[in-house]
Amino acid sequence: MPEHPESRAPRTRASGTAPAAPVRRGTGDPVKVLLHRHRELCERAVDPLEIAAGLEAHGVTDRTAARFRHRDVFSLADELYARVPRDEGRAHDRAPAPDTPAPDASADGAGVRPGRRRTAWPLTALLPGAVCALLPAAHTRASGPLLLAVTAVGATALGAALVLAVRRGPLRPPARAPFATYAATLLLVLYAAYGDGLVDQLLRGGPEETWPPATAPLLGLAAAVFPAACCVRLFAVRAGGLLAGSRGLDDFTARARPLLLVVVALYLLALTGLLAAAPLLPGTRPGPLVPAAALGALLFLARLLAVHGFPYAGAAALAGAAAAEALACLTLLIGRLPGCDLVALPVRRTVETWGAGAVPGAVCGAAALALLAHSAVVLARASAHART
Template sequence: MTGRDAAALRGGATGWSGGAEGPGGGAFAPGRGVEALSRGAEALSRGVDAPGRGVEALSRGAEALSRGVDAPGRGVEALSRGAEAPSRGVDASSRGARPPRRGTGDPVKALLHRHRELCERAVDPLEIAAGLEAHGVTDRTAARFRHRDVFALAEEMYARVPRDSDEWHALDAPGDGSTGRPAGTAPEVHAAWPVFALLPGAVCALTVAGLALTTGGVRLAVGLGGALALAATARVALRHGPLRTPRPAASATRAWTGWLLAYALFGEGLLRAAAPGGTALPPAPSALAALGLAAAVAPGTACARLFAVRARRRLGRSRGLADFAASVRPLLLGVFALYAIAVGLVLAGADAALGLLGAAGPGGVTPCLGVGALAALLWLGRLLAAHGSTRAPALVYAAVGATGAAALALAWAARLPGCGLLATPVETAALAWGAPAAACGAGAALLLARAVRVLGRASAHACGGAA
């Protein structure tokens, strides 16, 4: 290109020298212009980096020529062509010097690499948002990355930060705009989590069968051993499976969870013992509640794994937070419906099996509804805690547990002289619905609404789900 530019300049100089002899007294003017043009041509002929000086010399030459006579039309026309050519060369060289665009279909990729250090050390999306604003990223800039503001952009960046150098390398490679993690993957869990999930139900089933077949001291030993084994296997299934939490639960949350489980096992018996002519104390634990809740661990962990895998896959394919939320919220509702159906089938099978063993207490649809509502409540709370939201489950557990405690308090207070009316709400609400199905159902509905809102955010699925 430099050779053609110099040739055009020489043609311009020749045309001007030919026109200098024309009329109009312009022979004196082109001297400085031709001299400047020759210097520009010489500068242009040195290489690509020199056109800046050549163009500057050309502009001075053209200015000098403009003060002359308009006789050398051919020279001016050739000069204009010569001046345009290096400018095109400069533009082309500047365009060629730009780095290749990275992932035009996924503009967040380049931003992740540009702010890699910030994203790696961030523990919260707000920290990334503050760093972006400190680097001059505004809401208008975020709009170019298909986000409404800096905070929405930071939330997606936080959700898509790769966890190691290999994933950063995968993110750097050209592709379909997915995140550094392989599509369809979820936070890593223990490889034997399906076995761990089946253990609580199997241990509880063996314990119930042993209690039905033994008496006396052996029965007591079987019950205590089964309870300890059930607690240990449930702990392993929750800590090493898809429902594991990023941090230990608060002591208050653990206390209310234990109270809800204890109420499911003994609450109905205590209520019936408090009623006039009730059963003797201590009441026997509900075999249906124990077997149903223990067997519900397996479908609960499987549904949590399914949701994690599908949600991360949709996170990798989405092009914005609104797109991700619109795709993951129906997924959550579908997985919850699948879990509810699985728990219903488990409870129906448990009720039938207990009837065959002769170990069933008050069975039927009503107790199954109470246990199923409690299973849904516990599963939703654990799912939220696994994705970093612990406040809502703690509050709902406390509210439902307090409702059960109030029911027991009213039932036993009704035995005092003149307080018989206090037993009416207990008999109509608690005993009619079994283990507090109404309170558990209301709590499960609240947690489901909270889960739809929280788990629709991309940051809830970042770094193993710990938001």
């Protein structure tokens, strides 16, 4: 391996959590120190990319690699992988059986094994939109107790379809999502359907009567599950290709961030088209497009982070958005108390100026922008795209 001018540096830090053993000035083989410290990672790795991702996750940068006489982390990982002795018996235990196809992580972006499940995920991703498209027609033909039954059955079927879609294929996260993710998502979706009507009733002194839900935004969001799955898979496949072709962490980061922005833009384009077309379906009730698009972007980024092993950031953003929407409604109620008019003034003025959709649009839009900024940092790391 070529030597680097900084190879004679007296010490380095190989981990973001604990300092590496110092590289002594007289040591002829500084890589041996790093190999000893990360032996378990090197022995567990299937290829050098896993070692590179693991080193990066522990805080090793290209500058650190230069102190170990390597031009970047990838070349350092190559040498570490080559130096580790491998037990053929243990490798045989890890290898798949001859008649069993190996897992193909690029098949769906989530490590789903090939076969029926690989071909089934597009169908499960299309299922929420198909179920939601049937609900408006049934909802308009029902009344009284039958209307409640149709609503309950439809909501249950839609929920089951969504759960099936996010547990198969590219949208499947490697670990169970926090409970806050599901609770906040439910509240946000309910607000998308009933929130504008609720705010309008609260401003008029109610609620005094029931109001119909805005079903067009729900239909658009449900139908957008399929493009969301396609975009998550596209990002995983392309990022994996960039990781294999990059020869430096900075090089990978510089190419991964534009890829993330392109994928998010593609999803937003598809989502906007579906939201604009949803009111054309007979029986749907229209709703504001911008808040629904902001909510869709927030849900997409939260799921994208969860798929790559960062579920808590998305859960926090979803919970914060749901809490902010609930707080907006609560301020309108508090504003009715004597002497508390100022509490409801910000929400009241916002709704009077831009409409009821401005509240969820601003809340979900701000949360989505925060998640996008966070995603541009964590998803541009090599460790987010390789097993560590």
